[in-house]
Amino acid sequence: MTDFHAVIPAGGAGTRLWPLSRAQRPKFLLDLTGDGRSLIQQTWDRLLQVIPADHIHVVSGPAHAPLIQEQLPELTNLYAEPAPRDSMAAIGMAAAIIGQRDPDAVIGSFAADQTIADTGAFVAAVHEAKQVADTGLICTLGITPRGPSTAFGYIEAGDPLPDTISARAIAQFVEKPDLPTAEQYVAGGSHYWNAGMFITRADVLLGHLERLHPELHAGLAAIGQAWDTPERQATLESAWPGLTKIAIDHAIAEPVSLEGGMAVVPGNFGWDDIGDFAALSELAGASQASDNTIWIDSDGLAIADDGTMIAVIGVPDAVVVRTRDALLVTTREHAQRVKEVPESLKQRGRTDLV
Amino acid sequence: MTDFHAVIPAGGAGTRLWPLSRAQRPKFLLDLTGDGRSLIQQTWDRLLQVIPADHIHVVSGPAHAPLIQEQLPELTNLYAEPAPRDSMAAIGMAAAIIGQRDPDAVIGSFAADQTIADTGAFVAAVHEAKQVADTGLICTLGITPRGPSTAFGYIEAGDPLPDTISARAIAQFVEKPDLPTAEQYVAGGSHYWNAGMFITRADVLLGHLERLHPELHAGLAAIGQAWDTPERQATLESAWPGLTKIAIDHAIAEPVSLEGGMAVVPGNFGWDDIGDFAALSELAGASQASDNTIWIDSDGLAIADDGTMIAVIGVPDAVVVRTRDALLVTTREHAQRVKEVPESLKQRGRTDLV
Numbered sequence: 001m002t003d004f005h006a007v008i009p010a011g012g013a014g015t016r017l018w019p020l021s022r023a024q025r026p027k028f029l030l031d032l033t034g035d036g037r038s039l040i041q042q043t044w045d046r047l048l049q050v051i052p053a054d055h056i057h058v059v060s061g062p063a064h065a066p067l068i069q070e071q072l073p074e075l076t077n078l079y080a081e082p083a084p085r086d087s088m089a090a091i092g093m094a095a096a097i098i099g100q101r102d103p104d105a106v107i108g109s110f111a112a113d114q115t116i117a118d119t120g121a122f123v124a125a126v127h128e129a130k131q132v133a134d135t136g137l138i139c140t141l142g143i144t145p146r147g148p149s150t151a152f153g154y155i156e157a158g159d160p161l162p163d164t165i166s167a168r169a170i171a172q173f174v175e176k177p178d179l180p181t182a183e184q185y186v187a188g189g190s191h192y193w194n195a196g197m198f199i200t201r202a203d204v205l206l207g208h209l210e211r212l213h214p215e216l217h218a219g220l221a222a223i224g225q226a227w228d229t230p231e232r233q234a235t236l237e238s239a240w241p242g243l244t245k246i247a248i249d250h251a252i253a254e255p256v257s258l259e260g261g262m263a264v265v266p267g268n269f270g271w272d273d274i275g276d277f278a279a280l281s282e283l284a285g286a287s288q289a290s291d292n293t294i295w296i297d298s299d300g301l302a303i304a305d306d307g308t309m310i311a312v313i314g315v316p317d318a319v320v321v322r323t324r325d326a327l328l329v330t331t332r333e334h335a336q337r338v339k340e341v342p343e344s345l346k347q348r349g350r351t352d353l354v
Numbered sequence: 355m356t357d358f359h360a361v362i363p364a365g366g367a368g369t370r371l372w373p374l375s376r377a378q379r380p381k382f383l384l385d386l387t388g389d390g391r392s393l394i395q396q397t398w399d400r401l402l403q404v405i406p407a408d409h410i411h412v413v414s415g416p417a418h419a420p421l422i423q424e425q426l427p428e429l430t431n432l433y434a435e436p437a438p439r440d441s442m443a444a445i446g447m448a449a450a451i452i453g454q455r456d457p458d459a460v461i462g463s464f465a466a467d468q469t470i471a472d473t474g475a476f477v478a479a480v481h482e483a484k485q486v487a488d489t490g491l492i493c494t495l496g497i498t499p500r501g502p503s504t505a506f507g508y509i510e511a512g513d514p515l516p517d518t519i520s521a522r523a524i525a526q527f528v529e530k531p532d533l534p535t536a537e538q539y540v541a542g543g544s545h546y547w548n549a550g551m552f553i554t555r556a557d558v559l560l561g562h563l564e565r566l567h568p569e570l571h572a573g574l575a576a577i578g579q580a581w582d583t584p585e586r587q588a589t590l591e592s593a594w595p596g597l598t599k600i601a602i603d604h605a606i607a608e609p610v611s612l613e614g615g616m617a618v619v620p621g622n623f624g625w626d627d628i629g630d631f632a633a634l635s636e637l638a639g640a641s642q643a644s645d646n647t648i649w650i651d652s653d654g655l656a657i658a659d660d661g662t663m664i665a666v667i668g669v670p671d672a673v674v675v676r677t678r679d680a681l682l683v684t685t686r687e688h689a690q691r692v693k694e695v696p697e698s699l700k701q702r703g704r705t706d707l708v
Contacts, residue, residue: 018665019663019665291702294695294698294699296688296691296694296695296698297688297691304681308679308680308681309373309679309680309681309699309704309707310680310681310682310683311372311373311680311681311682311683311684311692311695311698312683312684313682313683313684313685313688313691313692313694313695314684314685314687314688314691315669315683315684315685318683320681320683322676322681325662325663326662326663326664326665327658327662327663327664327665327674327676327681328664328665328667329664329665329666329667329669329672329674329683330665330666330667330668330669331667331668331669333668334650334651334667334668337650337651337667337668338665338667340650340667341648341650341665341667344648344650344665345648345663348645350663353663
C-alpha cells in the first residue's frame, strides 16, 4: 500500500447537533462517542491501520485548520481551502497535489465525521477497494443497510467483478428514497448506503474530471503543480475563487457510474454518520445509565458536557443537551429540526451561539 | 394598628421547585417572579404597608437565619428554631414572645413564600381581620377560589358576622378535595382556599393552646417568659426538643372552628403559593417571550438562572429549568412529581444537589 493515500475532507457544520456542534467547533472535532477521541481523531486512528501518517491528507476551511492540527499533531499534510468549494474541489485539490508528487498514487476519501465500529472489517474493505482502483475503476465502499433509512442516498450494485472477493459494478447512484422505496432496496439486497467513500487512482479521477469538468480540472491542476513550489499561495489565491462548487457525487460518481467506470465493495463494519441526535441516541445506547441523569417516566439521550446532573420527568424519547452557554430540549422525533435553531439564532443576531 | 404584629414562619424546602429551590436555598429566598425581590422580601414589603419593621417577626431554622437576615437587613426580630417543630410551635413561640412584651398584641401569621398581586386589597383584608380578632375570634383570610383547585384545603364559611364589612363565621375547615367536590365548592360560593393566614390576639391563641395542648403551651410559655432574659438560650434548649410537632391547622384552627371561635375574611387579592412549576408557569405568563428562549412547536416555562439560551423543539407544555449545577426537564402535567428528584438525589448520595 505504499502508493495509497487517504484524503479527509473536513467540512460541514453539523447544525443538527447544536449546541454541541458550532460553526467554530464542527461535528468532526467533537468526541461524540465519549471515547476520548474526536470523530476526526477516530478517522485518523483508523486510517493508521492502513497507511502511515504522512500518507494522510486533510482538507479543511482556514478557520478549522489550527484546531485540526492541534487534535492531530502528527498530521503533516493539512490543506486549508481559502473558501468552501464543496467536495469535488476539496478532494480534487488533494488528488492534484498527491498525483503531482506520485503519479501512481491511489487516493481514498474518507469523511472526517463518521464512526466505524469494526475497524478490521473496514481495513479489509479498503484493501479490496484499493485493488479494484488499481484496475482503473473508481471504487466506493457501500454500507450494508441496517434498515430502510431515508436519510442516505443509495448505491445500486450490478454484476460482481471478476477476480475480486466481493466487489460489484455500480448500476447507478440513487437519491434519498421515500420509505416504501427504501424498504424495497433493503429487501432486494443489491442496494447499499452511500457513505461518500471513494477509492481511485489520482490520475483516473483527474482524467474523468478533465473530461467532464475541464475548467474545474484546469484550476485544480494548476494548484497541484504549484503546490510544492514558491508559487503555491499565489496560484491558490488566483485559481481557487473561480472553482465550480459541486459535490464529487454529482461531478464524477453519478456520470462515471453510468459509463460503467465505478465499482462498489460492500462493507458491514458498523458505519454511522451520526446525522442527528436520534442517531447519536441510538449509538449511545447503554451509556444512558449515567450517574448524572435521573430518568423518571422518561428515556432518551441526556448530555451535559460538564457532567451536570440532569433530571427528566415524563418525557419519553427525550433529547436534552446542555453546554456551558446553551441548552437544547427536544425529542428523537424532532431531531432533524434541530438545524432550525442555529438559523433562528442568526436571525436574532446571536452568532456567538451558532 | 400599634398593637399589631406580623409573624412570618419561614420554613419548607419547596422540593417541587427543584433545582431552583434547595435545602439551603428554599423557595422563600428565591426571586421566582423576576421582580428582583425574593418571596420573603415581597412578604416583608407587603407587611410594611400595614405595620412598621420592628413589628415583623420571622421564625426560621438555624441554617436559613443568616440568609434571611441578609435579605432583610432591617429585620430585628429573627427567631431561629433549634429544630423544626411544625407551624404551631413556630407561631406559638412568636405569640409567646410578643404576648410577653405586649399583653394586648394581635398577631397575624403570613407564610414567607406566597405571592399577592393586589397589595391594597390584601391590606384592607388584614385591617378587617384585625378588627375581627380584637373581638376575641381567630380570623383567617380565605382566598376566593380562581378555580376548583385540588391542591388546597378549603374553608367553609358560615353566617356573616355582624358589624363587619365581609367577615363570616367559619363552619369548618375541609381537607384537599377531589375535583368534583372542589367544583361544588366553587359553584356554591361559600368555600375559600385556606392560605394559612391567621390573625388573632396573642392571648386568645395561647389560651386555646393551653386548653387544647397544655404541654405544648407550657413549653412555649416558658420560652416566651425567658426570651428577653439571660435565660433565653438555656430555656430554648431545654424546652424546644420536647415540643409536639403539629400544624396550627390541626392544633387550633380545626377544633376552634367547630367551637364557633373562628372567622374568615374573604380575600380576592391575586394570591398564589407557587406550589410547583405549573403554578409558576401560569404566573410567569407573558414573560415567556424571553430573548433567551427559542420555542419551536413548543410552549411552557423555560428558566436559566444565568440567562443561558434555551431551545425547545416539539415539547408542548414544557418545563425546563437550568441552574449552574443541575437541569430539570419535564412538562406541566408532571410538575408535582418534581419532588421525586431530591428524593432520588438523596438515595444516590448527591446531597450537594438537594
